[in-house]
Amino acid sequence: MNYGCYKNARNASWCCLIDYKIDKLPVKVSSIVHKSEIILLKNSNVNLLKDEESGTTLMQKGKLYIVYSDKQSVRRCRFTIAHELGHIFLGHMFQADGNGFVTTDAAEHSANVFARDLLAPACVLHELQILTAAEISMLCNISLEAATYRANRMQELEKRNAFYKHPLEREVVKQFIEFINKKKSQSQVEL
Template identity: 30%
Template sequence: MKYIEEKAEDLLTQLKVNKLPINPKVCAEKLNLTVEAAMLEDDISGIFLAENSEYYIIYNKNEGTLRQRFTIAHELGHFILHKDLGVFVDRKSTALYRNSSSATGEVLKEREANAFAAALLMPRILIEKELDAISESEDIIEILADKFKVSKPAMSFRLSNLGYELF
């Protein structure tokens, strides 16, 4: 999914965003998307809606800050990668990935949006810069997760996808 990395990097360059932590809400708003918190069902993290050339990201206001950040970045990924397709409702449950929707390409689109969110919130170049400043004796994942304002599992997964072996 190298093209997704490039799309995220291009967006950050276009928006002149290069300081930590990346704010996905500001990125979306710079692209004229409306971003709103709402009371959503417990199993819904976010919604991307394209309607009459207007674009909306709605995220669950009952979730934690780190989850909200990732959700906004994920929905922004749908905008950048799939905006012509209309509506995406992102549920917490992984059951979505094991049912009939698996054959429709929906799973691929969700993976693409997740990859975009990871690349946006944790850009490779900024990870490399931060890794250079951390000593080997420190808890690298915890330090990076804190700097990038993402969860430790998200940072661990991102580092693994970038080819870092930290264990």
């Protein structure tokens, strides 16, 4: 994925956190969906997904629907919904019939970056020094697989001290500061 696409996905996740006034973890993706007037559907109720599909977004009569495979774990479902939000907020192209997005590797990767950065914002994890996959999984309520990708990226960011260079990231930290301070004081008490 080229760096421009990566930055767009990352920045869109920060804008989403800011615009929807998310200030604690785990992020409630269903709240973002409802505030966006998107209809969230369990596949067990509509049976639209193929066996190997985790989720899709449909547009019917100008209305957006996210369908997700509710047979998967809650943590996996949360990532799937965030991934579909990524497609929507990044403005990816719908197929001509409105049944899902045009699938490209770049679009899928950028939706994954959006979902990862929305559910596990690096700047918040950095402030809390939550850096292992297990810790990230617990705090952010994401799968260990998704948390492992985030933990690997966190190692790279920590090595480069690549934080707070963008004004949106600084705004996200400011928005989460009460949560961060509360978590820090809780961990000190637990000692």
